[in-house]
Amino acid sequence: MLEVNLTGEIRHHYDEESSLPAHNLVIKPLLEQSKSAYIFGLKKDDELFKANSDILISERGKFRFDSSKECVIGHEQLWNATMWKRGSIIILLQGDEFDFSDIFKSTYRPALTLTPNMGNTVSATKRCKEERELGNIAICFPASNGIEWMTIYANDKALEEIMKQAENNCREKAYYTRKE
Known part of the structure; x- marks a missing residue:
């Protein structure tokens, strides 16, 4: 799985009611x-x-977002x-x-992650893995850190292409290799 950060240096230190660039540009x-x-x-x-x-529409122990409505702007706190x-x-x-x-x-x-369960509900992680096996792409925003990170689940072939796109387009690609 590939993980990318959506908030940069502010990390998860933002007002939960605020509108952030990631709402319009990513989500x-x-x-x-x-x-x-x-x-x-x-x-x-x-x-x-x-x-x-x-x-939100109740659906077997979870809620589905109503795609006929605006689900981001005005709902930033969620x-x-x-x-x-x-x-x-x-x-x-x-x-x-x-x-x-x-x-x-x-x-x-961008970084590969080997700990997709960390910070997420078990049922969300399970559904993401099931969708990957069905040949779809699943994106997960963690329960623990809001929109600081998103994890992308895809089959090996698709993930390879997605990683190339990340390398070519994400900011701060060498962040974790910097020497302080």
Whole structure:
């Protein structure tokens, strides 16, 4: 899996109600191209659910985003929530071909990850792996760190192409190799 950062140096130190560049430059384009998007781990009695119930449809233990409505602008707190306040959010893309080039121009620090379960609900991670096996691309935003990171699940062939796009377009590619 490939992981990219969406917030740069501010990391997860942002006001959870604020609008961030990633909302318009990363999340909205992904949602517009998605076959579906879900949130795992949010409860109906949670304040975040109550504040965003107009865009969430209950579906077998999770919530599906209502694609007929604006699900990002005006709902930034749902996306930005950290510390397990909302659970994991996944966006599913049909098939294994997607051009991330423009999206990656607004992201940072691409890296392979071997710990996809960390910071995510088990059910979201499981669904991402299932979608990968079906030949689709799944994107997961962690329950623990809001939109600081997104993890991309894809089959080996697709992931290789996505990694090339990340290398060509993401910012701060050598971040983890810098000597302080």
